[in-house]
Amino acid sequence: MSDRTLAPLGRRRLPVVARRELGAYVVVSVADPDGPAPDAGQFYMLAAAERWGGGADGRPFLPRAFSVARRHDDGTLDFVLDDPASARGLVTASLGPGTGRLAELGAGDDIWLLGPLGRGFAPPRQARRPILVGGGVGIAPLVIWQDVLGAAALVLLGFRDAAHAEGAALMRDARVATDDGSRGHRGLVTELLAAELNGFALRSSQARTSGRRYTRAEVYACGPPPMLEAVRALCAEHDVPAQLALESGMACGYGACFGCVVPTTGGYVRLCVDGPVLDAAVLERVEHPGAA
Numbered sequence: 001m002s003d004r005t006l007a008p009l010g011r012r013r014l015p016v017v018a019r020r021e022l023g024a025y026v027v028v029s030v031a032d033p034d035g036p037a038p039d040a041g042q043f044y045m046l047a048a049a050e051r052w053g054g055g056a057d058g059r060p061f062l063p064r065a066f067s068v069a070r071r072h073d074d075g076t077l078d079f080v081l082d083d084p085a086s087a088r089g090l091v092t093a094s095l096g097p098g099t100g101r102l103a104e105l106g107a108g109d110d111i112w113l114l115g116p117l118g119r120g121f122a123p124p125r126q127a128r129r130p131i132l133v134g135g136g137v138g139i140a141p142l143v144i145w146q147d148v149l150g151a152a153a154l155v156l157l158g159f160r161d162a163a164h165a166e167g168a169a170l171m172r173d174a175r176v177a178t179d180d181g182s183r184g185h186r187g188l189v190t191e192l193l194a195a196e197l198n199g200f201a202l203r204s205s206q207a208r209t210s211g212r213r214y215t216r217a218e219v220y221a222c223g224p225p226p227m228l229e230a231v232r233a234l235c236a237e238h239d240v241p242a243q244l245a246l247e248s249g250m251a252c253g254y255g256a257c258f259g260c261v262v263p264t265t266g267g268y269v270r271l272c273v274d275g276p277v278l279d280a281a282v283l284e285r286v287e288h289p290g291a292a
């Protein structure tokens with residue numbers, strides 16, 4: 001028995017119903033009224049129905065993995081993409097032809113969609129306050145997770161600058177940090193998290209007399225690998241459980257190609273079927289280029 005929402009067999013051709021720009025991001029909405037409601041943290045493999053490779057250099061060709069950011073009552077799914085137009089001129093190694101083509105799509109275009117895939121976030125353990133920590137376009141799976149958790153969740157988001165920080169509008173009552181200080185706290189989102197975890201440690205020591213509802217936390221994070229590694233290390237230091245939505249290159253999305261494996265304390269796992277959300281306790285570290 002699976003404890004996750006399973007995808008219908010085969011990919012489906014569906015209409016894009018809206019495209020909107022949000023600072024440095026694009027939100028693409030797809031009508032999927034007959035598809036199952038995804039779990040927060042699950043993802044879809046997406047490909048444009050037209051002009052998807054086969055041209056001069058054959059790229060992008062393979063579908064690309066995108067977290068579902070929101071499901072509306074009528075079944076419309078929202079996806080948040082880095083906007084290649086905003087990224088022009090910056091060092092954006094992870095933006096290529098797939099994101100570029102998908103970010104162009106608007107009402108009237110069709111998309112191939114497979115999903116929902118993977119395993120999403122598990123509910124917080126009893127009496128723990130969920131803290132959602134997002135970096136850049138990594139906010140996507142946290143949007144739908146906040147929709148599920150409601151007001152209980154504390155939201156901390158980090159962005160490069162004010163243009164990217166406009167993405168925070170997708171979430172309610174988010175505390176924001178920017179690298180350049182153009183909005184919110186100047187610095188890293190992990191600095192906001194460290195302050196919160198220190199506060200929880202203090203309140204926990206006063207818990208017997210204060211009668212507060214939450215004296216402990218559970219962290220949910222998605223963002224660039226160095227941010228996730230910092231979150232993992234901080235949570236380990238504070239003995240706080242964390243669930244991390246990771247990324248790796250995905251060719252199939254359903255366990256067939258082994259292109260997405262990541263090392264865990266129990267051996268290699270396929271991130272597309274065993275993740276993309278993994279418990280931080282099974283990771284010795286979040287791998288990233290430049291990690292020593």
Ligand SMILES: Cc1cc2nc3c(=O)[nH]c(=O)nc-3n(C[C@H](O)[C@H](O)[C@H](O)COP(=O)(O)OP(=O)(O)OC[C@H]3O[C@@H](n4cnc5c(N)ncnc54)[C@H](O)[C@@H]3O)c2cc1C
Pocket residue numbers: 043060064065066067068079080081082093094095096097098099100137140141246247248249250276
């Ligand atoms: C589960 C999951 C959820 C995702 N959710 C989102 C999302 O909500 N919004 C969003 O903008 N992006 C998301 N991504 C990332 C997105 O899939 C990649 O940015 C996209 O596949 C890159 O395709 P491309 O054609 O733009 O670039 P490509 O030309 O294919 O790749 C550009 C460069 O990025 C590297 N790269 C490509 N894909 C990945 C990857 N997944 N991890 C690490 N490096 C990679 C390649 O090695 C290459 O150097 C997600 C990825 C995964 C695995």
Ligand code: FES
Pocket residue numbers: 249250251252253254255256257258259260261270271272273
């Ligand atoms: S993407 Fe093919 S096995 Fe995970």
